[in-house]
Amino acid sequence: MIGLVQEMSDKAQRLGIPLAVQLDLTYRCNERCVHCYLDHDDHGEMNTAEIKELLDQMAAAGVFFLTLSGGEIMMRRDFFEIVEHARRLSFCVKLKTNAVMVRRSEADRLQALALDSVQISVYSHRAEVHDAITKLPGSLKRTIAAVRLLVERGVKVIFANVLMRENFQDYPGVQALAAEVGAEFTIDPTITPMMDGDRSILNLNIERAQLQQVFRDASILGTSPEEFCAPPGGPPAAEDAQKMLPCSAGHTFCYVSPYGDVYPCVQFPLPTGNVRASRFLDIWKHSPQMTEVRSITISDLPVCSTCSHGGGSCTRCPGLAYMEGNMRGPSSQDCEKSFVRTGVETAGMLIRREARSIAGLVQIRSAASPDSRAESLQNCL
Amino acid sequence: MSPVYIARTSEVAARLLGSEMMIMSARDSTLFSLNETATAIWQAANGVTPLSEIVERSLCAQFDVDPAAALRDAEELVEGLAKHGILKLSDQPIVETK
Numbered sequence: 001m002i003g004l005v006q007e008m009s010d011k012a013q014r015l016g017i018p019l020a021v022q023l024d025l026t027y028r029c030n031e032r033c034v035h036c037y038l039d040h041d042d043h044g045e046m047n048t049a050e051i052k053e054l055l056d057q058m059a060a061a062g063v064f065f066l067t068l069s070g071g072e073i074m075m076r077r078d079f080f081e082i083v084e085h086a087r088r089l090s091f092c093v094k095l096k097t098n099a100v101m102v103r104r105s106e107a108d109r110l111q112a113l114a115l116d117s118v119q120i121s122v123y124s125h126r127a128e129v130h131d132a133i134t135k136l137p138g139s140l141k142r143t144i145a146a147v148r149l150l151v152e153r154g155v156k157v158i159f160a161n162v163l164m165r166e167n168f169q170d171y172p173g174v175q176a177l178a179a180e181v182g183a184e185f186t187i188d189p190t191i192t193p194m195m196d197g198d199r200s201i202l203n204l205n206i207e208r209a210q211l212q213q214v215f216r217d218a219s220i221l222g223t224s225p226e227e228f229c230a231p232p233g234g235p236p237a238a239e240d241a242q243k244m245l246p247c248s249a250g251h252t253f254c255y256v257s258p259y260g261d262v263y264p265c266v267q268f269p270l271p272t273g274n275v276r277a278s279r280f281l282d283i284w285k286h287s288p289q290m291t292e293v294r295s296i297t298i299s300d301l302p303v304c305s306t307c308s309h310g311g312g313s314c315t316r317c318p319g320l321a322y323m324e325g326n327m328r329g330p331s332s333q334d335c336e337k338s339f340v341r342t343g344v345e346t347a348g349m350l351i352r353r354e355a356r357s358i359a360g361l362v363q364i365r366s367a368a369s370p371d372s373r374a375e376s377l378q379n380c381l
Numbered sequence: 382m383s384p385v386y387i388a389r390t391s392e393v394a395a396r397l398l399g400s401e402m403m404i405m406s407a408r409d410s411t412l413f414s415l416n417e418t419a420t421a422i423w424q425a426a427n428g429v430t431p432l433s434e435i436v437e438r439s440l441c442a443q444f445d446v447d448p449a450a451a452l453r454d455a456e457e458l459v460e461g462l463a464k465h466g467i468l469k470l471s472d473q474p475i476v477e478t479k
Contacts, residue, residue, distance in 0.1 A: 004412050008403055015399055064396040064403055092394030092405045114392045114407035156410065 012062070012252045018284050019252040020065035021058055022266050025051070025082065026258050027071040031098055031134040033121075035164055035204050037194045038071065045258040048078040050276065052085050054256065057280040059089040065116075069096035069266075071258070080109055092116045096160070100139055102146035111153035118150055119158045120183075123166075125173035133166060147181050157183040163214070164191060164204040175219065187220050190333060192267055193323050205333075211340045229341050232309040241299035241310070246318045250293035254284065264293045268319025270327070293318070296328060303330050307347035309338045314346070387435070387459050388428030388475040393467045395423075408466050418444060419458055426468060428475030432459060 012019035026045055027038045046054065058066070066086055073079055074097060086093050095110075096119045102110070110118065120143060124130040130140035150157050159178040161171055171187060178185035189211055193199045206214075216225040236244060245251055249265035256262050260275040262283045272290045273283030284290060296318070299305050304316055307330075315338070320331035330348025338346050345353075389395070394405040402420040404413040415423055421439040422432075430438075436452045444451075462468035469475055 004414060008398060008412075008414070011398055011401075017398065019398075059396075062396060062398065064394065064398070064405075087391075090393070090395045092396075116394065116405065116407065116410065 008064075009248070009252050015062075016285065017062035017252065018058075018254055019063065020067070020248070021063050021254055021256060022067040022069055023051075023054070023058075023256045024069050024071060024258050024266070025073045025076050025079065028075045029070060029072040029098075030075060030100055031072065031136045031139060033123075033134050034166070035133070035162060035191050035201055037192050037201065039195065040071065043259060045076075046260050046276070048081060050260065051078075051082055054260070054275050054280060055082075055086050055089055055091070057275070059091065061281045061284065064092055065094070066091035067094045067096060072101070073097050074101040074106070083113055083115075087113050087115075094119065096121075098134070098139065098143055099146035099150070100136070100142045102149060104149060107146065107149035107153055107155070110150060111155055115155065117156040117158055117184075119160050119186075120147060122147075122159045122161055122174050122177070123164075124170040125177040126170060129167050129170055133164070144177070144181065147183055151182040157181075159183050159185045161185065161187045162191070163187060163189045163206050163210075165206055165210075166204070168206050168210050171214075171220075185220070187214065189214055189337075192320065195269055197323065202333075208336070208340055211337065215341050229343075230313070231342050232307075232313045232338070232344055234308050235306055235310045236298060238299065241305050242297055244298040246296060246298065246301070246316065249318060250290050254290075256280075262287070262290075264290065265319050267317060268293075268322055268327075270319075270322055293327070301328050301330075303347050303351060308344060309342070309346050313342050314338050383472040384431035384433060385456065385459070386428055386430070386471045386474050387422070387426040387432055387463075388469045388471075388477075389423065389426050390467055390469055404467055406465060406467050411465060413462075413465070413467065418446075418454075422455055422458065423462075423468075426459075428469070428477065432456065 009019060027040055028042055029040050068083065073095060083093060094116045099120045122130065122143060123133045127140040131137055147157050159174060161174045163171060175185050189206055191202055191205045194201060214220065215229055218225055221228050249268050254262055254264055255266040256275065262272050262275060263269055264272065270289050270293065272287040275283065298310060304310055304314065307314065314334065316334045317331050318327050320333055321327055321329045324331060330346065332348065332352070335346040335348040339349060392407045394407070396403050400417045400420065402415040402423050404415065418440055421443065422435055425435040425439045432455055433452055436455045437448065440446055440451050440455070441448050459468055459470060463470045
């Protein structure tokens with residue numbers, strides 16, 4: 001099955017087809033999660049007709065996997081009308097929700113829609129921890145009640161457990177809860193910056209020792225820790241690097257915001273066009289920004305193409321790199337993950353350390369004359 | 382022999398990728414890829430056209446195939462797809478009840 005999905009993805013890439021899209025229906029939400037990167041005010045969401053028209057265009061463009069997310073998708077009164085339209089167009093639909101608003105009648109309707117899956121955020125098996133993160137009293141109780149309704153109806157439910165310092169110790173409990181209610185379990189150890197570039201929420205990220213624990217927990221890896229944490233295999237060969245792509249963003253995947261803005265990925269806020277002004281397929285095929293993203297291969301990454309992790313243990317996200325200032329640069333969060341995974345520093349980490357030591361030298365000399373400061377910096381370089 | 386009618390179920394997601402149809406079963410998340418001829422049968426599966434007529438119109442007219450062999454292959458294909466729950470088979474026309 002994974003082989004067939006990969007085959008499909010390769011074919012879509014050759015044909016220039018956006019095989020998968022995440023469409024956020026709203027940024028409004030009934031929870032106020034401490035790690036959320038969104039601005040929850042409505043700045044002009046697409047209306048029902050606009051979204052249906054967009055779905056028609058996406059189906060015609062060949063989009064197959066459609067993820068509807070938010071915000072909380074069920075905050076939209078037309079939510080079911082939208083999903084029903086998407087299913088009539090034969091999309092493979094996945095929902096991301098907190099499920100707080102799913103009761104018996106909503107569960108019945110979701111069951112009838114023959115969805116691929118419903119991914120539900122669960123931060124802890126303990127209400128005091130989960131509710132403190134969502135800032136909605138009673139949210140865990142309501143979410144788990146909804147999960148049970150969906151699972152009873154045969155809907156595939158996946159727990160999404162974002163890890164933060166506040167809830168790190170609870171992930172085995174969430175995993176056990178998922179098993180008890182019949183849901184799948186996924187874990188995400190990455191907190192991403194706010195969409196406006198504010199990086200303050202990154203302080204919520206788990207500590208290095210905690211990440212090490214996750215990367216050595218066979219129950220969540222899907223492979224052996226020895227294999228997962230094996231030393232990096234060295235940089236890719238030059239001829240391979242010319243063909244290797246950073247990820248699917250802009251190649252077979254893109255993201256559309258509730259306002260109609262199209263981006264290469266939900267985690268890659270490079271504006272490429274707006275479906276209120278242009279047709280979806282025109283943006284996908286002809287936007288200069290999308291074309292630029294598509295043109296980048298690993299060999300175009302000045303630091304990462306030389307990195308020993310480049311051959312396999314790197315999970316570099318070009319969107320996170322973009323948010324750090326350069327879509328061709330390293331992503332410090334992913335460098336950290338590669339380091340924690342293997343114990344070997346990445347090229348990005350080595351360069352940053354070198355830059356810090358240079359900056360340190362400049363600072364030490366700050367009491368000296370400007371000339372001597374410039375001279376010592378030159379010696380360093 | 383009574384005619385066979387075939388209809389696509391609503392329990393699947395489907396999209397044409399190049400000349401092949403990708404189908405995902407919501408029942409068990411199984412993914413299928415239909416080749417060009419199977420895709421032609423899938424697209425023509427409207428519940429009211431007999432399979433023999435679909436083979437004649439959609440396959441024999443488009444592809445250089447022997448009609449009897451094509452019908453045998455098509456019957457085998459639709460039975461396989463029906464077992465996976467992505468196609469409905471009946472000896473009567475299948476009318477959408479929704």
